[in-house]
Each structure stands twice: as structure tokens, then as C-alpha cells.
Amino acid sequence: MAKIYVIDDESSIRRLIKMIMEEQKHEVTTFATAEEGLKVIEKEPPDLLFTDLGLPEMNGLELIKIVEERLYSFPIVVVSEITIAEAIIEAFKHGICDFITKPFTPTEIIESFEKCYMSTDTLLKKKKEVISFVEAGKNLQASKLVSRLFANFPNSPVPHYLFALLAFSWNKELAKRHLKAALALDPDYKEARELLIKIDSGDEN
Amino acid sequence: MTMPVLNKKKSKGLYIVIFGCGRLGSGIANWLSSKGNSVVVVDRREEAFSSLSFEFTGFTIIGDATELDTLETAKVEKADVVLALTPDDNTNIMTALISKEYFEVPRVIARVYDPNNIDMFSEFGVEIICPTLLAVKEIQNTLGFIGGDEG
Numbered sequence: 001m002a003k004i005y006v007i008d009d010e011s012s013i014r015r016l017i018k019m020i021m022e023e024q025k026h027e028v029t030t031f032a033t034a035e036e037g038l039k040v041i042e043k044e045p046p047d048l049l050f051t052d053l054g055l056p057e058m059n060g061l062e063l064i065k066i067v068e069e070r071l072y073s074f075p076i077v078v079v080s081e082i083t084i085a086e087a088i089i090e091a092f093k094h095g096i097c098d099f100i101t102k103p104f105t106p107t108e109i110i111e112s113f114e115k116c117y118m119s120t121d122t123l124l125k126k127k128k129e130v131i132s133f134v135e136a137g138k139n140l141q142a143s144k145l146v147s148r149l150f151a152n153f154p155n156s157p158v159p160h161y162l163f164a165l166l167a168f169s170w171n172k173e174l175a176k177r178h179l180k181a182a183l184a185l186d187p188d189y190k191e192a193r194e195l196l197i198k199i200d201s202g203d204e205n
Numbered sequence: 206m207t208m209p210v211l212n213k214k215k216s217k218g219l220y221i222v223i224f225g226c227g228r229l230g231s232g233i234a235n236w237l238s239s240k241g242n243s244v245v246v247v248d249r250r251e252e253a254f255s256s257l258s259f260e261f262t263g264f265t266i267i268g269d270a271t272e273l274d275t276l277e278t279a280k281v282e283k284a285d286v287v288l289a290l291t292p293d294d295n296t297n298i299m300t301a302l303i304s305k306e307y308f309e310v311p312r313v314i315a316r317v318y319d320p321n322n323i324d325m326f327s328e329f330g331v332e333i334i335c336p337t338l339l340a341v342k343e344i345q346n347t348l349g350f351i352g353g354d355e356g
Contacts, residue, residue: 012261012263015260019218024217103245103266105280106217106218106243110217
């Protein structure tokens with residue numbers, strides 16, 4: 001049984017996700033605002049969070065950024081009416097595991113949960129692991145992890161950035177190619193742009 | 206093909222799209238959502254959704270049931286069941302046929318007011334609910350009972 005939090009300002013959506021996941025024997029707590037959810041997350045983080053993007057006051061993306069900054073490792077699934085590619089990319093860039101558009105089927109919710117929680121292969125978690133491997137000089141482990149991320153998150157710029165980070169010390173041209181691929185997927189990917197500038201300027205530090 | 210059964214005991218709910226949020230559509234939507242199904246209700250008029258109960262757990266979409274965009278927004282291609290319950294037979298037949306033929310929804314049920322349209326719906330594998338025929342049968346049963354009692 002997993003502990004799941006749901007943040008959505010529409011009570012019908014909160015109740016629907018709760019009903020679907022409780023049917024699967026999980027413990028579900030719901031919140032109408034990001035602020036309410038964040039207060040409880042600080043005391044007791046969930047095993048997985050479903051959140052809307054369009055929330056009153058603090059929006060879903062701001063919440064996702066806070067979760068990323070505070071290094072929480074639970075997976076986040078966005079459930080939103082928004083279908084704009086930029087918003088979806090931005091959310092993925094900040095480490096969400098999946099994006100479901102409304103209206104959703106019970107199968108979409110359950111499969112997303114299984115993908116994100118059961119595998120525990122969240123992008124955010126793995127990104128931190130890769131960076132720590134690279135910093136420790138454990139390039140083989142980092143390389144294996146990045147290969148898995150390419151397979152699991154083919155549309156995300158993050159695996160390209162991590163591969164560039166890995167290749168930075170031994171093949172700068174290859175690193176540049178992957179950074180350009182990351183920027184093609186997300187032109188606002190700050191970390192990728194900074195690393196590209198660093199390579200172009202010949203700054204080794 | 207296995208038909209989804211609405212009241213079957215199951216581990217997860219069905220995805221059901223209902224076109225028309227009148228008295229029948231809203232009543233069915235309220236009942237289906239209370240059973241743990243994910244229900245989408247589509248109507249051209251926003252005020253129609255006021256018939257849904259406070260306990261309704263599902264989605265509402267304002268749109269024309271005969272437009273492909275509306276059906277795509279409602280994710281009809283993922284539906285287990287589609288119910289065409291608008292007050293217009295032509296709208297119901299068009300929505301039901303697109304759902305059945307184009308989106309290959311396993312179970313499509315339509316309301317038909319004019320009994321003369323039943324054959325046309327049935328030819329395409331659409332299940333029919335005809336209030337006129339149901340009323341006729343009910344009256345026949347009642348009269349038959351009275352007649353039998355008196356005879």
C-alpha cells in the first residue's frame with residue numbers, strides 16, 4: 001500500500017482519483033491548494049503525488065520546483081487540462097515522472113502510478129544519482145544509468161544533459177552534440193545552456 | 206468481443222462518455238460516477254451541467270456531439286462505453302456511429318425517439334433505448350393485466 005497525495009482545486013477530480021486509487025488499496029489524502037499540500041509534504045512526504053498545474057495562488061509548476069529544490073525523492077504525476085508542449089516540457093525539466101491530460105481514464109491513472117511508483121525510476125531521483133556518480137568519478141555506473149534514462153524518458157532533455165555532463169571530460173564534441181539535442185527539446189534548459197557556454201569558452205572548471 | 210458490463214464487480218472503473226446532459230444523461234452520469242467509473246459528460250449548453258449532483262465525480266465538456274474535435278477532447282477512443290442521450294435522434298445516430306465505426310468503442314448505446322429509426326441504428330451494432338417503445342410496452346402490459354383481470 002502506497003501513501004498518495006492528490007492536489008487539485010476541483011473537488012470532483014480529487015474524489016475521482018481518490019476513488020480510483022483507494023480501489024487499488026492505496027491510502028489517499030487530497031488537498032485543494034498547493035499550500036495545503038506542501039504543509040503536509042513537509043511533515044510527511046508521500047510515496048507519490050498527483051497534482052494539477054492550474055491551481056489558485058501557488059500554481060502546480062511552482063510547487064514542483066519547490067519539491068525539486070528541497071530534494072524530495074517522491075515521483076510526481078501531473079494531471080492537467082493543459083496540453084501546451086512548452087508547459088509539459090517545463091514540468092518534465094523539473095523532474096516530474098508523467099503527465100496525464102484531463103479527462104483521464106482509470107487505466108491512465110493506475111498505469112501512471114505503476115510506471116512511476118512501482119519502478120521508482122523517477123527522472124529527478126536518477127538525475128541526482130547520475131550527478132553524484134559523475135562527481136565521484138564513477139563513470140561506468142553513471143553511463144549505465146543514463147542509458148536507462150534514454151530508454152525510459154525518450155522525450156526528455158535531461159538524459160541528453162546528463163550524458164553531456166558525463167562526456168564533458170573526455171569528448172567535448174560529443175558533449176556539445178547532446179547539449180544541443182537537450183536545447184532542441186527545451187530551448188530554456190538553463191543547465192544545458194550554461195554547460196554549452198562553458199565548453200565553447202574553453203573553461204575547464 | 207467482450208462487452209463491458211456496467212455493474213460488474215471489478216478492480217477498476219470504466220471510462221464512459223455521455224453525450225447530452227438532460228434529465229436522463231445527468232441521472233445516468235450521477236449513478237455511473239457513484240459506482241467508481243470515470244465519467245465524461247458532453248453538452249452544448251454549460252447550464253445543462255447544473256443537473257449533475259454535488260457528488261458527481263467526473264468531467265464536463267462544453268461541445269457539439271457531432272464534431273470530431275469534441276469527441277477527441279472527450280477521449281472517445283479510450284472509452285469503454287459511449288451513451289448518446291441528446292434530445293435529437295440525428296445527433297445521437299451520428300455520435301453513436303462515429304464512436305462505433307471510427308473510434309471502435311466496444312459498447313455504444315443510443316436513445317432513439319422515433320421507432321422508425323431503430324433499424325438504421327441496429328444495423329451498425331448500436332444498442333437502442335427507445336422511450337416510445339418502452340412506454341408502449343408498459344401500457345400494453347398494464348392494459349393486458351386489466352383485461353385479463355376483467356376477463
